[in-house]
Amino acid sequence: MSKLLKVTSSPHIRHVDSTRGIMFDVIVALLPAAIWGCILFGLRAVIMLAVTIVTAVASEFVWNIVLKKEQTIGDLSAVLTGLLLGMNLSSQTPFWIAAIGSVVAIIVVKQMFGGLGFNFANPAMTARIVLLVSFAGQMSSYVSPIEWWSSGAVDAIATATPLAKESSYTLRELFFGMHSGAIGETSAFLLIIGGLYLMLRRVIKPIIPVAFIGTVAIASLIAGTDLKLALFGGGLMLGAIFMATDYVTTPTTNLGKLIFGVGCGLITFVIRYFGALPEGVSYAILLMNILTPHINRLTLSKPFGAEEVAKS
Amino acid sequence: MKSKKLSILTNGIIKENPVLRLVLGTCPTLAVTTAAANGIGMGIAATIVLVCSNAAISLLRNFIPDKVRIPAFITVIAGFVSVVQMLVKAFAPAIDESLGIFLPLIVVNCIILARAEMFASKNPVLPSILDGLGMGIGFTATLTLMGAIRELLGAGTIFGMTVTAEFIDPMIIFLLPPGGFFVFGILVAASNALARRQGKPVVEHLGCANCPSRSACHNAVLDGEEKPVECAAKATEEPKQEKVEEIKETTQEEASEEAQEKIVEEAPQEVAEENEETSETVEETVVEETDEKVGGSNE
Numbered sequence: 001m002s003k004l005l006k007v008t009s010s011p012h013i014r015h016v017d018s019t020r021g022i023m024f025d026v027i028v029a030l031l032p033a034a035i036w037g038c039i040l041f042g043l044r045a046v047i048m049l050a051v052t053i054v055t056a057v058a059s060e061f062v063w064n065i066v067l068k069k070e071q072t073i074g075d076l077s078a079v080l081t082g083l084l085l086g087m088n089l090s091s092q093t094p095f096w097i098a099a100i101g102s103v104v105a106i107i108v109v110k111q112m113f114g115g116l117g118f119n120f121a122n123p124a125m126t127a128r129i130v131l132l133v134s135f136a137g138q139m140s141s142y143v144s145p146i147e148w149w150s151s152g153a154v155d156a157i158a159t160a161t162p163l164a165k166e167s168s169y170t171l172r173e174l175f176f177g178m179h180s181g182a183i184g185e186t187s188a189f190l191l192i193i194g195g196l197y198l199m200l201r202r203v204i205k206p207i208i209p210v211a212f213i214g215t216v217a218i219a220s221l222i223a224g225t226d227l228k229l230a231l232f233g234g235g236l237m238l239g240a241i242f243m244a245t246d247y248v249t250t251p252t253t254n255l256g257k258l259i260f261g262v263g264c265g266l267i268t269f270v271i272r273y274f275g276a277l278p279e280g281v282s283y284a285i286l287l288m289n290i291l292t293p294h295i296n297r298l299t300l301s302k303p304f305g306a307e308e309v310a311k312s
Numbered sequence: 313m314k315s316k317k318l319s320i321l322t323n324g325i326i327k328e329n330p331v332l333r334l335v336l337g338t339c340p341t342l343a344v345t346t347a348a349a350n351g352i353g354m355g356i357a358a359t360i361v362l363v364c365s366n367a368a369i370s371l372l373r374n375f376i377p378d379k380v381r382i383p384a385f386i387t388v389i390a391g392f393v394s395v396v397q398m399l400v401k402a403f404a405p406a407i408d409e410s411l412g413i414f415l416p417l418i419v420v421n422c423i424i425l426a427r428a429e430m431f432a433s434k435n436p437v438l439p440s441i442l443d444g445l446g447m448g449i450g451f452t453a454t455l456t457l458m459g460a461i462r463e464l465l466g467a468g469t470i471f472g473m474t475v476t477a478e479f480i481d482p483m484i485i486f487l488l489p490p491g492g493f494f495v496f497g498i499l500v501a502a503s504n505a506l507a508r509r510q511g512k513p514v515v516e517h518l519g520c521a522n523c524p525s526r527s528a529c530h531n532a533v534l535d536g537e538e539k540p541v542e543c544a545a546k547a548t549e550e551p552k553q554e555k556v557e558e559i560k561e562t563t564q565e566e567a568s569e570e571a572q573e574k575i576v577e578e579a580p581q582e583v584a585e586e587n588e589e590t591s592e593t594v595e596e597t598v599v600e601e602t603d604e605k606v607g608g609s610n611e
Contacts, residue, residue: 100483108494133490134483 019116022247023076025203027083029194030242034087036190037183041091041143045183049086051095055102056082063111077116081105084124084242087184088235088282089131092141101127121289122246125239125282132282142180174232181234188232195241204245207257208264212240215265223273236268239281249289256292256299263288320439324446330423331454332503337423340414341455342492348471351459353407355452357396357415359445362424364392366432366444373433385428386419393419423451454499461495462486 038045060078064071072078085101105127110119132139169179177187185191198204213236220230230236244250244264251260264284271280330336337358344354368388369376376384397415400408408415418424427447432440460470466486468476476482485491 097481130485130490133488134485135481136484138481 019075019077022203023080025198025201026242027076027080029197029203030080030083030087030184032194033177033184033187033190033238034083036177036187037087037091040177040186041183045091047095048089048091048093048098048183049083051098052086052089052102053079053082055099056085056106059103059106060111063107069115072115075116078106081110081123084184085127087238088124088128088182090139090142090181091183092138092143093131094138097131097135097138101131104130117248119248120292121286122243122249125243125285129282129286142182144180169229169233171228171232174228179233182238185235185238188237191237191241195237198241198245204241205254205257207254208244208250208261209240211258211261212244212264212268213237215262216269219265219269219273223269225273230269230272234272234279235281239268239285240264243282244285244288249292251292251295251299253296253299253301256295259295259299260288260292263291317439317442320442321446321449324443324448325450325453328447329450329454329503330426330447331451332500333507334423334426335500336426337421337451338496340417340421341458342489342496344411344414345455345458345462345492345495346466346487347410347463347469348456348459350407350410351455351457352452353400353404354411354414355448355455357400357411358418358421358424358451359448360396361389361392361418361421362427362448362451363441363444364395365389365424366427366440367437368392369428369432370435370437370440373435376433381429381433382425385425385433389424389428390419423447458492458495458499462491466491 034049038049056078057073060073061071063069064073082102082105085105086098089098089101105123108130109121109123109126110116113119173179175188177190179186195204195206195209199206213231216230216236217227220227226233240261244261251257264281267284267287268280271277271283277283324330328334331338331341340354340358344350365385365388369385372384372388393416396418397408400411400415427444431443435443464470464475466482466484466488468474468478468480468482483491486495
């Protein structure tokens with residue numbers, strides 16, 4: 001690609017950002033929560049993440065070979081997609097279902113639309129929705145984390161996600177992730193740390209996560225639901241910080257990002273509060289992904305000094 | 313003569329498959345193909361209506377005023393749909409149950425209306441019946457194929473017989489609308505790939521230029537330019553002028569007015585016969601030729 005852009009005269013400073021670098025940053029930011037999930041849920045979680053990552057990379061590798069395209073697995077985006085998908089699954093999900101999810105994410109959602117940069121929705125999250133719709137039973141069996149810090153004898157008690165029922169979790173348990181849920185979504189603390197790292201590295205802007213989480217918080221306060229459960233009990237942190245900030249599928253302007261975040265928050269709240277599903281983060285992000293081109297068109301920035309934006 | 317009739321029949325099954333090549337009748341296609349049996353039921357019901365309405369409209373083609381032809385077509389079609397619906401209700405209540413609203417909705421199925429408008433209203437009875445039969449078989453085959461794929465992946469069965477359901481959990485999403493769109497898209501892509509391999513035009517966008525029926529369409533917009541208004545009048549005249557060759561390949565009629573006029577002026581009879589021959593032997597070259605003519609005349 002850079003071959004095309006060699007028309008240059010002045011000395012230019014080359015920015016060190018690359019797709020690979022950004023993907024690497026996001027993976028680093030996700031790692032604490034992923035490792036914590038592996039500690040909480042044990043060996044099955046480790047294998048789960050390995051299965052999703054390996055399948056995702058292999059799918060992209062095979063697709064590029066079969067269609068005789070340039071090999072793109074080096075940009076780490078497939079690794080990130082696999083990791084994100086794995087962190088969004090319960091540790092009790094059968095491995096073959098997780099593998100199907102990775103194939104759907106890479107082949108159907110990403111490559112069929114033209115590869116990285118052309119997908120209209122976040123691959124990992126869309127794959128999770130496909131799995132959730134297809135295998136509702138297997139996908140929603142969660143277990144309590146192994147409580148090795150207390151009794152030590154208990155192993156894998158099947159429970160629902162905290163959002164699905166009245167629960168007695170304390171704020172501390174919810175915040176640090178000692179509750180049931182998907183592998184990577186339990187520890188709000190580590191996810192926020194990862195998000196702060198990304199913001200410090202200027203990989204993501206804080207607008208979408210803040211607007212998303214803020215909207216859910218305000219709506220929950222108004223509706224009088226349990227705030228700590230609404231914020232830390234489900235996939236909100238993982239979704240808001242890592243999925244709703246995907247470059248390709250979110251608006252480019254600041255105002256657009258704000259609209260996107262608020263929209264995600266509202267849809268999440270509506271699904272949780274009025275809908276039959278316990279969790280609505282992924283559906284909210286997918287719906288707003290679809291609206292992204294329209295948000296972009298509505299919030300076009302005006303060139304400096306221009307009277308009116310030319311209509312395309 | 314025989315091979316010409318046969319080509320009208322096979323036209324609808326493969327070359328102008330209504331669902332995959334003309335992209336018509338998408339709504340029932342997506343809605344009822346949750347099981348292979350539904351696809352067959354829907355397909356057969358639509359085929360019966362298609363054959364009967366094509367025959368009736370072809371018989372009435374000289375009596376239906378051009379301005380009210382669409383209401384007239386719909387009335388004829390609705391009559392046959394009512395008959396079919398009562399028959400299905402009486403003899404196959406299970407299929408009636410699973411097809412639900414989509415059975416009476418055959419009235420507004422665009423395949424049937426399109427064949428009435430593009431073929432039956434311009435051709436004699438026998439070719440119209442064959443066209444309806446071919447299109448109906450194409451529709452039924454596609455629906456059955458889609459139904460079988462969705463049923464296999466979504467429920468692990470085919471025609472209700474357990475295939476994979478016992479050792480693989482089926483992916484329920486294939487029974488839901490997204491799965492329908494997915495399978496539909498994959499099938500259109502596959503048929504495009506096949507068409508490309510044979511060097512035929514592919515369905516890339518849904519404009520008139522890519523429509524396999526553009527030749528027969530009164531209002532086809534080619535190259536983004538609308539044909540002049542007098543074209544509609546001319547198009548209605550055309551079938552009478554070319555009585556001899558009206559059964560020939562629809563693609564032939566497509567030469568735009570200029571080319572058409574030239575042909576008619578120079579030597580109508582000869583050219584017509586010549587074209588007929590070529591259409592029988594080497595269809596593809598004719599398609600290319602006419603394409604060129606259209607392109608040239610528009611420049």
